[in-house]
Amino acid sequence: MAEFICLFGKDSAAIVIKQPKKSPLFLRMIVLVFAMVCGLYICSVCLKQFGYVNLQSSQLVQTSPIDSHSLRFVTRIHYPKPQTFNRDECGHNPVRYFAILSMQRSGSGWFETLLNSHNNVSSNGEIFSVLDRRKNISSIIQTLDRVYNLDWFTSASKNECSAAIGFKWMLNQGLMVNHKEIVDYFNRRGVSAIFLFRRNPLRRMVSVLANSYDRYAKLLNGTHKSHVHSPEEADALSRYKPVINSTSLIHDLQETENSAAKALEYFNTTRHIVVFYEDLITNQTTLKQVQEFLNIPVKDLSSRQVKIHRGDLSDHIKNWEDINKTLNGTEYEKYLRADY
Numbered sequence: 001m002a003e004f005i006c007l008f009g010k011d012s013a014a015i016v017i018k019q020p021k022k023s024p025l026f027l028r029m030i031v032l033v034f035a036m037v038c039g040l041y042i043c044s045v046c047l048k049q050f051g052y053v054n055l056q057s058s059q060l061v062q063t064s065p066i067d068s069h070s071l072r073f074v075t076r077i078h079y080p081k082p083q084t085f086n087r088d089e090c091g092h093n094p095v096r097y098f099a100i101l102s103m104q105r106s107g108s109g110w111f112e113t114l115l116n117s118h119n120n121v122s123s124n125g126e127i128f129s130v131l132d133r134r135k136n137i138s139s140i141i142q143t144l145d146r147v148y149n150l151d152w153f154t155s156a157s158k159n160e161c162s163a164a165i166g167f168k169w170m171l172n173q174g175l176m177v178n179h180k181e182i183v184d185y186f187n188r189r190g191v192s193a194i195f196l197f198r199r200n201p202l203r204r205m206v207s208v209l210a211n212s213y214d215r216y217a218k219l220l221n222g223t224h225k226s227h228v229h230s231p232e233e234a235d236a237l238s239r240y241k242p243v244i245n246s247t248s249l250i251h252d253l254q255e256t257e258n259s260a261a262k263a264l265e266y267f268n269t270t271r272h273i274v275v276f277y278e279d280l281i282t283n284q285t286t287l288k289q290v291q292e293f294l295n296i297p298v299k300d301l302s303s304r305q306v307k308i309h310r311g312d313l314s315d316h317i318k319n320w321e322d323i324n325k326t327l328n329g330t331e332y333e334k335y336l337r338a339d340y
């Protein structure tokens with residue numbers, strides 16, 4: 001206040017004495033207006049940059065009882081500071097966190113190779129297949145922290161120039177059991193969920209049975225392979241036709257659909273997108289939408305993997321007559337028909 005007291009004679013002194021009262025108020029107003037303008041500007045820039053996400057929940061309901069609401073969230077960006085290396089020239093690039101939530105034999109391996117063909121995406125594989133990492137919620141969170149701090153190293157790591165970092169997580173790998181804490185973590189740290197499901201759980205069942213058979217049979221020159229890179233290998237693996245238990249079939253299909261629905265319900269407050277394997281195969285737009293969801297530059301993505309079971313399902317199931325009869329007239333009849 002001392003600065004405002006000047007000696008200007010009686011009249012002017014009166015004015016000057018008033019000013020200390022007015023002036024801080026005036027200054028405060030200016031600061032307030034300035035802050036508001038700044039805030040609005042930052043908001044508008046953020047919204048423009050990160051965009052709102054509209055989920056394609058309507059597609060989801062088409063073939064299954066799964067349902068989800070359209071959610072609108074802004075992607076959260078991060079500037080991780082890894083302990084193991086320096087982000088160097090990419091230190092100023094924001095990073096998005098994601099997790100692919102899926103089930104075994106739903107195409108998530110293939111989906112990951114597609115994502116990893118993007119030079120700014122690191123999807124680190126099925127890290128919770130290791131029991132120790134999902135023993136309890138603290139070991140889960142410890143693992144997640146390391147992944148999202150970019151301190152987790154796999155062949156997929158892009159280190160300093162990753163713009164989206166994640167991994168794939170099967171529903172039965174501690175995800176459903178610890179869903180409450182994991183949803184909290186996702187929301188707290190801004191992790192986006194990419195659900196990857198198959199529309200046709202009967203085809204998934206064929207893949208599950210064939211893959212578990214190959215674990216013992218090792219059809220490819222004595223090595224077990226879950227994914228292949230040539231049509232010859234695919235043919236060799238698909239020559240085995242599994243027998244499907246027709247007694248438990250309906251129940252098993254229901255179980256698969258129920259756990260997908262349950263997962264969506266548990267994670268309905270997170271920022272998420274639902275992707276179907278079948279759409280990835282038949283619709284170019286789907287991969288583009290995934291990249292937009294992750295807010296990364298949209299690129300053409302590619303994978304060297306080759307689909308194992310192609311064509312009519314009747315060619316891939318040993319007791320086809322039986323299965324056809326079991327599903328005839330039920331709500332699952334549609335799964336008998338080849339859809340790609």
Ligand SMILES: *[C@@H]1O[C@H](CO)[C@@H](O)[C@H](O)[C@H]1NC(C)=O
Nearest residue numbers: 132133135136137138139140
């Ligand atoms: C979680 O598991 C780790 C070892 O796997 C153990 O050291 C730790 O005490 C466990 N924490 C809780 C809360 O059970």
Ligand SMILES: *[C@@H]1O[C@H](CO)[C@@H](O)[C@H](O)[C@H]1NC(C)=O
Nearest residue numbers: 090093119120161162163297
């Ligand atoms: C993507 O990676 C390249 C280097 O591979 C880097 O120059 C570029 O800035 C990155 N883009 C984003 C959005 O992080």
Ligand SMILES: *[C@@H]1O[C@H](CO)[C@@H](O)[C@H](O)[C@H]1NC(C)=O
Nearest residue numbers: 219220221222232233236237
């Ligand atoms: C098995 O190995 C032989 C020789 O090494 C090779 O010619 C053949 O293509 C392999 N078969 C498969 C199914 O990988």
Ligand SMILES: *[C@@H]1O[C@H](CO)[C@@H](O)[C@H](O)[C@H]1NC(C)=O
Nearest residue numbers: 243244245246247248249251
């Ligand atoms: C088929 O499923 C039924 C019902 O779950 C079970 O009782 C039966 O043992 C199963 N059959 C085979 C061959 O696994």
Ligand SMILES: *[C@@H]1O[C@H](CO)[C@@H](O)[C@H](O)[C@H]1NC(C)=O
Nearest residue numbers: 068069071265266267268269
């Ligand atoms: C999420 O699912 C729960 C349980 O069904 C429901 O009570 C809640 O309203 C849902 N929340 C949103 C955001 O959809």
Ligand SMILES: *[C@@H]1O[C@H](CO)[C@@H](O)[C@H](O)[C@H]1NC(C)=O
Nearest residue numbers: 056059282283284285286289
């Ligand atoms: C592909 O997906 C987009 C967006 O989900 C949809 O608008 C379009 O109709 C689909 N195209 C085909 C051929 O199904």
Ligand SMILES: *[C@@H]1O[C@H](CO)[C@@H](O)[C@H](O)[C@H]1NC(C)=O
Nearest residue numbers: 312314320321324325328336
């Ligand atoms: C399945 O059974 C129906 C009769 O219920 C028959 O018309 C149809 O040809 C069968 N499908 C196949 C692929 O065998």
Ligand SMILES: *[C@@H]1O[C@H](CO)[C@@H](O)[C@H](O)[C@H]1NC(C)=O
Nearest residue numbers: 321324325326327328329330
């Ligand atoms: C399939 O179901 C229809 C009725 O839904 C029935 O008329 C037909 O005989 C069934 N076919 C077989 C092969 O069981």
